[in-house]
Amino acid sequence: MQLDVRLASPSSDNYLGRHDGGSGTSTTLGCQLLGMNCNTPTDFTFSLKGFWKRGGDTDIHTDGWGVAFYEQNGIRQFHDVEAAATSPMANFLSNHPIRTTNMMAHIRFATVGEVQLSNVHPFCREMWGVNFCFAMNGDVPMFKKDPCTKLTSLGPGDSPCKEESYYNPVGSTDSEAAFCAILNALRVRFQRLPSLPVLYDALRQLCDDIIADDPKETIMNFLLTCGPNTLWVYSWPGQRPGSKTWNGLYYTTREFPFATTHLRDVDYSVDFSTRTTQEDCVSVITTKPLTDDEEWIELQKGELVVFDQGRPNISHRSLFEIELLGRGLQSTVLEKPLLEEDMRKYNLDPSCFQGSFI
């Protein structure tokens, strides 16, 4: 799917003012996230064009930007401390298509940690021979108190390295500390690759633990990838009554029939119908809707959604279906999950899946 763009008729009506915490795109404080997941390698220049504007033009997130694109197991990473709206590299990326099925981007408004390259999201680590990436918008008291806090709720698991911190932050953000703690907990817990439903429950448990530390003050919206297939999206607490800070996460799913879509932050449209096939499907996830003529769905408070091939999933059953398509974690280092055993744990009959997938 190639997202060719055309410039709409010049008009400044759609430009949004700076710092308008109301109906505009300003989030007042906090970072902004952008993720994309789809079933066909797709470039993301259209969305980036609008998103980068929020880094110093239509919004205040000027403390760096970053993006990670998967290409099979590899990733292309770009990090910059310049404002996205004026960064030559960001401009290059919104004009030179890089196709991917899974990506995430971030524009930073520094709250914890200095304005420096090591604090720019996404953060990436190799675990089990798989590239994991993470970007966050929020404020997590648990890791502001101590960036080395461990998440132990998953139990010691079967790793021979129970007491160790595999992953350590390089920078000074609570976001990178949270990412490292999540990876450390997973690595200690699993010596065999977890199936997607098992990973889903483990990640939910870790999110619950982080929230439980301070449910009222914790804001945690994140995008997490574990290879080229799935994009994991979590949101807490979403919009809060009386708060001018927009902390939610929204997504839209584009599929046949495709239409022309118009960005909110720049007067720019694309007619997706001219560049897609009937089979194409893409979901775009962002802190605030990027377009003004599509339906955007807000994630519920504490919801964890797994996007695969452009579609959202939250049930164990659908995660098993993704796993059976061979789109779960892929590693040459760890053994594969025992799927039938896991299905029985969730009271799902493996024979239900036979014929279609197994």
Next chain:
Amino acid sequence: MQLDVRLASPSSDNYLGRHDGGSGTSTTLGCQLLGMNCNTPTDFTFSLKGFWKRGGDTDIHTDGWGVAFYEQNGIRQFHDVEAAATSPMANFLSNHPIRTTNMMAHIRFATVGEVQLSNVHPFCREMWGVNFCFAMNGDVPMFKKDPCTKLTSLGPGDSPCKEESYYNPVGSTDSEAAFCAILNALRVRFQRLPSLPVLYDALRQLCDDIIADDPKETIMNFLLTCGPNTLWVYSWPGQRPGSKTWNGLYYTTREFPFATTHLRDVDYSVDFSTRTTQEDCVSVITTKPLTDDEEWIELQKGELVVFDQGRPNISHRSLFEIELLGRGLQSTVLEKPLLEEDMRKYNLDPSCFQGSFI
């Protein structure tokens, strides 16, 4: 130091033909490396301009390119499977200065591992809260036989995780496998940050082990960084009598008085004297000399050289001096080295350093 460039008078005399394994730049087979280390943040557009030409124009290394630039503890990484000579992103980087004190670049001629993004150097991993990067030119039988081979010669050390592989390859190159094995061995060995002389001896030992597995067939030239200060360069075996494959590593050190310098791969010159101060110092390390009017020194067979602030170091004494300037490994996770204890191990009297550094 800003390396402003000017185009020399048009002439094709200096252009080198393709695949000329003799006096030209062709390496016939194998990848090419480029590193830079200096004492003042410097852009590297001049050298990249020449180096990228070898990725499909003056030489055959068309199977991807990558580069990593340090900015304090953070890194900017760029990886691409396109040929460097024609890649729009590579072209962007050679025209948009990114300043750094430590960097490495690589152009790939695939021998082991498919042409795909996960096989493009440099490889990067966080260890001890520090960003390590690695790029290699070579052919290492030890890791072609088994990418999970462990290097155990440093002994079990004091890590609580003796049996574990912290780092695993994502791609399928022997280079990434060698990098992971080196990091695993260091991580198991050290629970406290090693001082530079201790790290130097450990790395030499690991190189010796890799070479000892097959001294005749092993070719291993690498660049390794462990944060923004030092660049570690190793070469084995260098030029081999009768071989058309140029496997050495060369470096040149530019310092006052600076002169005009001319690239070999493109008719392009820069007058460094107009853009430098008397204090500036920069070393450029590469598989084949990049310029035709500077002295390039070839690394000896099995030599390990540590560049810091643009100057090469090989003695324990000079590595202690770098350490005493606070330019050794920097971590917020592990304890600092016990320098005086380490000096006594090397029969160096700590009092010699007093007054100047301690």
